[in-house]
Amino acid sequence: TKVVGLIKESGVTLIARIAGLLLAAISVEMIVQSIKGFFEL
Known part of the structure; x- marks a missing residue:
């Protein structure tokens, strides 16, 4: 059905x-x- 297709698409x-x-x-x-590693913070 169209509803199932719509749910699949939005999902x-x-x-x-x-x-x-x-x-x-x-x-x-x-x-x-x-x-952080670069600046040794």
């Missing part, structure tokens, strides 16, 4: 956004750690 979008946010958070954490 995939939601998962993709969550994965993207998680990846961004990990990237920021790594950058912060690198800067």
